Amino acid sequence: xxxxxxxxxxxxxxxxxxxxxxxxxxxxxxxxxxxxxxxxxxxxxxxxxxxxxxxxxxxxxxxxxxxxxxxxxxxxxxxxxxxxxxxxxxxxxxxxxxxxxxxxxxxxxxxxxxxxxxxxxxxxxxxxxxxxxxxxxxxxxxxxxxxxxxxxxxxxxxxxxxxxxxxxxxxxxxxxxxxxxxxxxxxxxxxxxxxxxxxxxxxxxxxxxxxxxxxxxxxxxxxxxxxxxxxxxxxxxxxxxxxxxxxxxxxxxxxxxxxxxxxxxxxxxxxxxxxxxxxxxxxxxxxxxxxxxxxxxxxxxxxxxxxxxxxxxxxxxxxxxxxxxxxxxxxxxxxxxxxxxxxxxxxxxxxxxxxxxxxxxxxxxxxxxxxxxxxxxxxxxxxxxxxxxx
Numbered sequence: 001x002x003x004x005x006x007x008x009x010x011x012x013x014x015x016x017x018x019x020x021x022x023x024x025x026x027x028x029x030x031x032x033x034x035x036x037x038x039x040x041x042x043x044x045x046x047x048x049x050x051x052x053x054x055x056x057x058x059x060x061x062x063x064x065x066x067x068x069x070x071x072x073x074x075x076x077x078x079x080x081x082x083x084x085x086x087x088x089x090x091x092x093x094x095x096x097x098x099x100x101x102x103x104x105x106x107x108x109x110x111x112x113x114x115x116x117x118x119x120x121x122x123x124x125x126x127x128x129x130x131x132x133x134x135x136x137x138x139x140x141x142x143x144x145x146x147x148x149x150x151x152x153x154x155x156x157x158x159x160x161x162x163x164x165x166x167x168x169x170x171x172x173x174x175x176x177x178x179x180x181x182x183x184x185x186x187x188x189x190x191x192x193x194x195x196x197x198x199x200x201x202x203x204x205x206x207x208x209x210x211x212x213x214x215x216x217x218x219x220x221x222x223x224x225x226x227x228x229x230x231x232x233x234x235x236x237x238x239x240x241x242x243x244x245x246x247x248x249x250x251x252x253x254x255x256x257x258x259x260x261x262x263x264x265x266x267x268x269x270x271x272x273x274x275x276x277x278x279x280x281x282x283x284x285x286x287x288x289x290x291x292x293x294x295x296x297x298x299x300x301x302x303x304x305x306x307x308x309x310x311x312x313x314x315x316x317x318x319x320x321x322x323x324x325x326x327x328x329x330x331x332x333x334x335x336x337x338x339x340x341x342x343x344x345x346x347x348x349x350x351x352x353x354x355x356x357x358x359x360x361x362x363x364x365x366x367x368x369x370x371x372x373x374x375x376x377x378x379x380x381x382x383x384x385x386x387x388x389x390x
Contacts (some may be wrong), residue, residue, distance in 0.1 A: 001209075001212065001213075001214050001215055001216075001262040001263070001265075001342045002212045002214075002262065003029075003261070003263055004051070004262075006296055007257070007258070008325060009149060009170075009173070009256055009257060009258075009259055009307075010170050010173055010175070011148070011149045011173050011174050011175065011176065011251070011256075012026075012175065012177075013148075013149065013176070013177050013178075014176070014177070014178045014179065015179045015248075015249070016179075016180065016181075016245075017180055017181070017182050017241075017246075018180075019178045019179055019180045019269065020051060020052075020055070020139065020180060020234040022178065023052070023055050023137075023139070023178060024055050024058065024059055024146040024177075026124065026137060026175075026176045027055070027056070027059040027061060027092075028059070028111060029175075030092040030135060031091030031092070032060060032061055032062055032064070032089055032091065033061070033062050033064065033090045033091045033092075034061045034063050034090060034091065034092045034093075034094055035054055035063075035064045035065075035066055035067045035081075035084060035088070035090040035092070035093045035094070035108075035134075035361055036052070036056070036063050036064070036065050036066065036094050036096065037066045037067075037093055037094065037095045037096070037097075037101055037104065037105050037108070037148065038065075038066075038067055038069065038070075038096045038097050038101060038238075038312045039067070039068070039069045039070070039075040039091050039097045039100070039101050040067075040068065040070075040186075040242065041095055042141070042186065043097065043278065045186075046183075048096060048141060048183060049096070050082045051207070052094070052096055054092075056187050057281075061091070061147035062354070064084055064085075064090060066080075066081050066085075066108075069097065069100060069101045069104045069285060070100065070371045071100050071281075071284070071321055072154075072156045072163065072277055072281055072284065073100055073101075073103060073107065073154070073156065074155070074156050074157070074158060075119045075123075075155055075156070075157045077104065077196050078107050078108060078111060078118065078119070078155055079087065081104065081108040081112075082111050082114075082128050082285065083120070085109075085134060085330035086112045086113065087308070089327075090134060091135070092134070092135050092136075092137060093105045093108060093109055093134050093137070094136075094137050094139070095133070095137070095138045095174075096139040096141065097139075097140075097141050097142065098140070098141055098142030098143075098144065098145070098147075098195070098216055099142070099144055099145025099146070100146075100154075100284075101138075101296075102136070102138045102145070102147035102174065103145065103147050103152060103153045103155075103165075104155075105136045105138070105154070106136055106147070106153040106168065106172050106173075106174075107150070107153040107155055108134070109133050109136050109172060110122060110129040110153075110168060110172055112132075112134055112135075113131045113132040113133075114129070114131050115131065117205055117363060118157045119129070119155070119157060122153075122166050123155055123157075123162075123164040123166055126166060127192050128168070128169065129171070133171055135173055136172075136173075136175065136359045137176045137177070137178075138176075138177045138178065139177075139178045139180075139183070140177060140179050140183065140248070142176065142184055142187045142191060142192075142195055142250055143152075143184055143195050143199065143247055143248045143250075144195025144196070144197075144199055144285055145195075145198060145251070145284075145286075146199075146202060146251050146253075146255030146256055147174075147250050147255075147303055148174060148177035148179065148252060149173065149174070149177060149255075150167065150173060150255050150257060151168035151169055151170070151172045151173045152165055152166070152168070152255070153165065153166055153167075153168050153172070153272070154166075154284075156278055156281075157276065157278070157387075161277050161278045161279060161360060161364055162364055163274040163275065163277045163278040163364075165270075165274065174382040176370065179248055179249075179252070180244070181241055181245040181247075181248050182241065184244050184247075184248065185238055185239050185244065189238070189309050189343070190281070190283070190343075191229075191363070192234065192235075193285070193312040193342050193343050193344055194283045194284065194285030194286050194289075194344065195285055196227065196231045196234070196247060196285070197252050197285045197286070197289045197292075197339070197342075197344045198251075198284060198285035198288060199247065199250050199251045199360070200224060200227050200228075200254075201269055201270070201285075201289075201292060202251075202254040202255045203223050203224050203227070203254050203259065203368075204224075204266075204269070204292070205265055205267045205268075205269060205270060206259040206260050206263070206265045206266070207219060207220040207224075207259075207305075207306070207310070208266050208296070208299070208303060208306055208307070208310075208331070208371060208372065209264045209265055209266045209371050209372065210263040210264050210304070210306075211303075211305065211369055212263070214262060214263050215262070216261060216262060216263060217263075218260045219253075219258070219259060219299045219357070220259055221310075221313045221314050223253060223254055223259075224314045225314060225347045226246055226250050227247065227250050227254075228314075228338055229246075230243040230244075230246040230247045230250070231243075231247065231338075232341065232342070233340075234247060234251075235341075235343065252287075255379070258366065261370075264370040264371075265327050265370045266368070266370050266371030266372075267368055267371075268299075268367075268371055268375060269288055269291055269295050269369065270288065271366045271367070271368060272287075272291045272295065272361070272365050272380060272383065272384075273287035273288040273290075274287070275322055275361045275362075275364040275365040276286050276290070276291070276348060276361055276368055277353060278364055279352075279353070279360060279361055279364070280351050280353060280357075281352075283351075283373035286344060286345040286351055287346070287348075287351060288354060289339060289346060290345050290348040290350070290351055290353075290387050290390075291346060291348065291383055291384070291387050292339075293332060293335070293336055293339075293346065293387075293390070294331055294382075294383045294384075294386035294387045294390070296335075296368055297332060297385050297386075298375075298379065298383055298386075299371060299372045299373045300328050300329075300332070302372035302373045302374035303371075304324040304325060304328055305324060306372075307324075307327070307328030307331055307332070308324040308325075308327035308328045310328070310331045311327045311328060311330050311331025311332075311334065312327065312331075314331070315330075315334040315335070317330050317331060317332050317334060318380060329371045346387075347387060347389075348384060348388050349358060349387075349388045353387075353388060358384050358385070361379040361380070361384060362377045362378075362384070363377070365377075365380050
C-alpha cells in the first residue's frame with residue numbers, strides 16, 4: 001500500500017433479525033423531539049412503521065413526520081424537510097428506508113440550520129458544514145448505497161439538470177443504524193436488483209484504480225465474490241435470509257470508506273450515471289449498470305493488469321496462456337453474463353436516454369482523475385452511444 005491515511009467510522013451498527021430491539025436504547029441519547037423520515041409508504045404496508053412508532057412513543061418522543069422521500073431526493077424536498085426540522089427544533093432525524101431516505105436525512109441534518117442556500121453551499125461549492133448539525137439515525141429497509149455507514153448525501157436539482165453527491169465527514173455519518181435483513185424481503189425485484197448492482201459498482205469504483213499491491217483490493221475481490229454468489233440466490237428466492245443478510249453486509253462494507261483507504265478511486269461510472277439520473281429520474285443502480293460495461297471496455301486498455309486480475313480472482317477464469325487483453329475481455333464478458341442473469345438494465349435507452357440528451361448528460365458529468373483514464377466530453381458521449389445500442 002502506497003497511500004497515507006487516517007481511518008475512523010463513528011456509526012454504531014445493530015445487525016440481525018432482532019436489531020430493532022436496540023432502538024429504544026439509542027433513543028435515550030437524544031432529546032424528545034424526533035423527525036421521522038420515510039418514503040412512499042411501503043413501511044406502513046409491511047408493518048415496520050408501526051413497530052418504529054411504538055418504540056418512539058414508549059420512549060416518550062414527540063414525533064414529527066416527513067414522508068414522501070423519493071428515490072432521487074430533490075432539492076425542493078430538501079427545503080421542505082429543513083423547514084420541518086427547523087420549525088420543530090428536532091433533536092434527532094430517524095430515517096426509515098433505503099439509501100435515498102438516509103441520504104436525504106443527512107442532507108437535512110446539515111442544511112436545516114444553514115444560513116444560506118444549502119444547495120449552493122454544500123452541493124455546488126462543496127463546502128463543509130460550519131453550522132449546527134442534527135444527529136441522524138437509520139433503520140435500513142433496502143440495501144445498495146451503504147448510506148447507513150457513510151457521510152454521503154446525493155441530491156437532485158431537476159431545474160439545473162444536476163444530481164450531485166457530497167460525502168461529508170464523520171460528524172454527518174449516522175450515529176447508529178439498524179440492519180434487519182428481513183426488512184428487505186418486500187422490496188420489489190427491480191429495486192432489489194438495482195441495489196445489488198449498486199453494491200457491486202461501489203466496489204468496482206474503488207478497485208479499478210492504482211497499480212500497487214494494495215490490501216483493500218483483496219478485500220474488494222472477496223466482497224465482489226460474495227455479492228455475485230448471494231445475488232444469484234436472492235433473485236431466485238428473495239426470502240433467503242442468508243443471501244439477503246450477506247448482501248446487506250456487503251453493501252455496508254462496500255461504501256463505509258474502508259475500501260478507498262491507501263489508494264486512488266475512480267467514480268466515473270457514478271458521475272455518468274448520476275448525470276443520466278438528473279435527466280431521466282431513473283433508478284440509480286440501473287443507471288450505473290447501463291453505462292458500466294461501455295465505460296470499463298473504454299478504459300480497459302489503460303489498466304489491463306487489473307482487469308486481467310479481475311477475471312482470475314473474481315470470476316475464477318483460468319487465464320493461463322491468455323494475454324492480459326484476452327483475460328481482461330473474458331472478465332468483462334463474465335460480468336456481462338452475470339448482469340444479464342440477475343436482470344439489470346444494460347441499455348440506457350430503456351431508462352429514457354435519447355440521442356438529444358447526449359450533449360446535456362456529457363456536460364453534466366463531472367470528469368474525475370482517479371481512474372485509469374481521464375475522460376473527455378466526447379468520451380462520455382461515445383459511452384452513452386455504446387450503452388444505447390447494447
